[in-house]
Amino acid sequence: MYQEITHSFTSKKSLLRTIQNDNIVYYWFSLLFLNKSLRATLSQNKNTALSYKEFIASLYFRFILVFFLALFASAMLFHVFSDIYWAVLLPVIALYLSAQKKGFKAFCNIFEEFINQNFDSDSLQKKTLYQIGEFYGDRYAIHSLVDTLQRNIKTYTYFFGISFVFLVFIYPINTLVTCLGLLTTVLIIRIYFNTFSLLRHLQNNK
Known part of the structure; x- marks a missing residue:
């Protein structure tokens, strides 16, 4: 069993650290926030609207950057644009990392507000990541956190x-x-997972 999900958390900060260090957990919560039943709420809530737009924009921007990276990588295979490939590669990677950082910051803002709506500090202390995942999975009818962990x-x-x-x-x-x-x-x-799969989920849940 995925050992990390059995631990209790003492605060939102410790839970956010787990999400930051565990890409699959981050992916699951991103799927949750992109779910059709939540999009209207998060995009219209004054406390999350701006962060939600930034989160979505980060996904699209990273998709574009990955597309250009793949295009230049393909060109390299045929020795086309080989002289400028390396000059383009590093700036694009830097832009991708910057967009990823900005997207995660927006995600954290959404997450904290979202958690506050359902758990106070005392009740959160009594929950494990598994229980939180089951709570939201049942409420919004998405695949459970455990199922997503196993598939990924x-x-x-x-x-x-x-x-x-x-x-x-x-x-x-x-x-x-x-x-x-x-x-x-x-x-x-x-x-x-962090770009293509999330965007596909977003498009399929419009």
């Missing part, structure tokens, strides 16, 4: 395993390339 972990394991077999046994080059390749695989999966 399976996805990470599956594609990481494929990359490992390819880089180690089928097309080995050297240790550095293998490590970079495995790291890139994890980053691509993370970008997929």
Whole structure:
């Protein structure tokens, strides 16, 4: 069982730290905030409206940046624009990280206001992450936190395993390339969940 979800939390700050350090938990709460039944509430609430717009804008902006990165990466394979690729790569990565940071800040503002509507400090102390996830999952009729954790972990394991077999046994080059390749695989999966999957969920829940 996913050990982290069995721990109790003493404050919203400790819960936010868990979300910040656990990408899958962040992904689940993002899915929750993008759910059709919550979008109108969050976008119209004076305490969350601006942050919600920034959160959505961050998703679209990161999608555009990833598209350009993929375009230039494809061009590199055919030695097109190779001279300017590296000059473009670092600024785009910097923009992506900046947009991600801004999006997470907006997410935190939404999260704190959202939690305040349902839990006071005393009741939050008695809840585990699992219980909070079950509470919101049942209320808004979405997949539970545990189900999402299990599915995402399976996805990470599956594609990481494929990359490992390819880089180690089928097309080995050297240790550095293998490590970079495995790291890139994890980053691509993370970008997929934090950008493409969330935007798809947003479009499907309009």
